[in-house]
Amino acid sequence: MRYGPHVSFREKHGIPDLGVGVGYRPKHQEDVLVGGSPDVRWYEVVSENYMVPGGRHLASLERLQAQWPVIPHGVCLSIGATEELDADYLARLKGLLRRMNPPYFTDHLCFTRAAGRDLHDLLPLPYTKEAVAHVVERVRRVQGELERPFALENVSSYLTYNDSTMTEWEFLAEVAERADCGLLFDVNNVYVSARNHGFDGRTYVDAIPAERVVQIHLAGHLDKGTYLLDTHSDHVCDPVWELYERAIRRTGPVSTLVEWDEAIPAYAVLAAEAARAATHRAAALKVAP
Amino acid sequence: MSRLAELQRLFGASIVRESPLAESDEARELAAGSHAMSPLGQLEVYREQFWIRHVGCLVEDFPTLHALLGVEGFEALVAAYLRAHPPTKFRLRDLGEDLPRFVARTSPWAEDGLLTDVALVEWAFVDAFDAADAPPLDPASLGGVAEDAWPAARLTLHPSLQRLALRHPANDLRVAFRTGQGLERPAAVDTFLVIYRRDLLLYAEALDALAFALLDRLAKGETLGEASEGVALASGRSAEVEAKIGDWFARWTSLSWISRVEL
Numbered sequence: 001m002r003y004g005p006h007v008s009f010r011e012k013h014g015i016p017d018l019g020v021g022v023g024y025r026p027k028h029q030e031d032v033l034v035g036g037s038p039d040v041r042w043y044e045v046v047s048e049n050y051m052v053p054g055g056r057h058l059a060s061l062e063r064l065q066a067q068w069p070v071i072p073h074g075v076c077l078s079i080g081a082t083e084e085l086d087a088d089y090l091a092r093l094k095g096l097l098r099r100m101n102p103p104y105f106t107d108h109l110c111f112t113r114a115a116g117r118d119l120h121d122l123l124p125l126p127y128t129k130e131a132v133a134h135v136v137e138r139v140r141r142v143q144g145e146l147e148r149p150f151a152l153e154n155v156s157s158y159l160t161y162n163d164s165t166m167t168e169w170e171f172l173a174e175v176a177e178r179a180d181c182g183l184l185f186d187v188n189n190v191y192v193s194a195r196n197h198g199f200d201g202r203t204y205v206d207a208i209p210a211e212r213v214v215q216i217h218l219a220g221h222l223d224k225g226t227y228l229l230d231t232h233s234d235h236v237c238d239p240v241w242e243l244y245e246r247a248i249r250r251t252g253p254v255s256t257l258v259e260w261d262e263a264i265p266a267y268a269v270l271a272a273e274a275a276r277a278a279t280h281r282a283a284a285l286k287v288a289p
Numbered sequence: 290m291s292r293l294a295e296l297q298r299l300f301g302a303s304i305v306r307e308s309p310l311a312e313s314d315e316a317r318e319l320a321a322g323s324h325a326m327s328p329l330g331q332l333e334v335y336r337e338q339f340w341i342r343h344v345g346c347l348v349e350d351f352p353t354l355h356a357l358l359g360v361e362g363f364e365a366l367v368a369a370y371l372r373a374h375p376p377t378k379f380r381l382r383d384l385g386e387d388l389p390r391f392v393a394r395t396s397p398w399a400e401d402g403l404l405t406d407v408a409l410v411e412w413a414f415v416d417a418f419d420a421a422d423a424p425p426l427d428p429a430s431l432g433g434v435a436e437d438a439w440p441a442a443r444l445t446l447h448p449s450l451q452r453l454a455l456r457h458p459a460n461d462l463r464v465a466f467r468t469g470q471g472l473e474r475p476a477a478v479d480t481f482l483v484i485y486r487r488d489l490l491l492y493a494e495a496l497d498a499l500a501f502a503l504l505d506r507l508a509k510g511e512t513l514g515e516a517s518e519g520v521a522l523a524s525g526r527s528a529e530v531e532a533k534i535g536d537w538f539a540r541w542t543s544l545s546w547i548s549r550v551e552l
Contacts, residue, residue, distance in 0.1 A: 054422035114301030
């Protein structure tokens with residue numbers, strides 16, 4: 001289903017623009033739960049950390065949700081794997097979604113399992129018609145089973161397949177259109193992959209179905225010399241801010257998230273990065289931050 | 290097998306290899322390479338990350354074991370462990386669940402009982418951290434229970450409670466390491482330990498052998514009468530069991546170890 005400029009995936013499903021948020025990490029628990037920062041309007045949690053029977057994480061999620069909008073973001077759905085979807089995983093995710101009741105949930109366009117092993121990495125798919133058909137069928141099943149809108153995130157990659165017959169952005173767009181799902185558009189991942197594979201990130205940004213984007217991710221990365229590694233371990237770099245402005249001009253106001261997962265700084269540093277994102281967002285949208 | 294499945298199988302098989310990849314038909318079949326990287330180099334990024342991620346996860350869950358073995362020794366253990374127990378669960382949190390058993394049964398690590406004890410203690414803390422919640426027992430709810438009803442009582446222990454019978458004071462070593470007091474190898478001594486969560490915090494409590502034996506039987510579903518009689522018979526110290534059982538019960542209740550009493 002194609003959405004015109006006046007009926008976006010967000011509007012159809014009542015998905016709100018939450019402004020700028022950050023990834024919630026245990027290190028910042030006390031800062032966040034005793035007031036947070038006016039520069040951080042919402043939080044994202046890693047779903048799997050809360051798909052547990054009890055304990056501190058679940059208790060802090062309850063306190064977090066009492067104060068802020070919270071969106072779950074998964075890393076283990078393995079939507080692109082050819083192995084069966086993990087029924088235990090889906091049941092636990094369903095339980096978490098019931099507990100949280102978010103407007104949507106997200107995971108990555110990748111596979112994390114192969115040959116009976118969990119590889120615990122976001123492995124890219126070949127950009128082929130076979131992979132499109134496979135993922136589309138699974139996204140439909142997941143959206144149906146979990147009974148709420150689902151958005152796929154583009155992953156950063158270090159490998160290009162001989163088998164690919166289309167570009168990554170063509171692949172992403174076709175999956176989203178045919179599965180009728182949302183997109184979590186990670187512009188840092190676009191930048192990392194563009195540098196690693198030698199394409200222009202602006203072409204990617206200009207090609208995605210912007211009306212399907214429910215959220216944008218920002219993060220830092222590490223320059224390893226011959227490639228960029230998506231580490232979420234640093235400030236967002238200038239070329240990524242440029243891609244962000246280009247992307248949000250296309251999508252209109254959508255929730256934006258700053259991720260920082262390694263060498264995690266003090267909460268104030270992360271909040272300052274969120275404030276910077278708000279400034280870029282306002283500049284792109286020509287509104288006050 | 291579909292082409293997609295074959296590509297994923299090739300990808301997965303390449304990145305779990307323990308040593309750097311060599312030129313191979315598989316790598317050339319899978320990866321195209323780029324302006325900056327060869328097909329092999331592209332796959333190698335993922336292989337390196339696989340090991341960094343999995344070793345790092347186990348270092349985080351078993352920091353004292355890591356310190357005892359050193360970086361290279363621990364990496365050798367992880368490689369052998371993942372060969373025997375390839376990761377099959379979606380959460381990295383579960384990666385180490387078989388490591389204590391693996392250390393206990395596998396040479397050369399099995400020859401040093403301290404390593405097994407440390408692994409058991411560190412994993413017990415992981416398990417206690419996110420075990421199910423349960424409300425503590427309200428002692429007032431037992432006020433009216435007739436004395437002769439107690440022998441038939443069955444106790445439900447808090448889901449976070451982990452019971453460990455060890456040959457070394459492994460938690461003392463763990464605490465010393467975590468608090469920067471070094472890693473001095475302790476002498477072997479039978480140690481009975483309970484690791485548990487209360488008010489979202491984790492604790493360890495050492496028990497004497499009799500109390501531990503009673504708690505162990507209760508955890509396995511014996512009634513209070515069966516458990517105390519069993520411990521008394523096995524130890525030959527029935528008078529001591531009888532004298533102390535009230536204090537033990539009171540202590541365990543105060544620590545929120547007991548969440549329910551069925552009468």
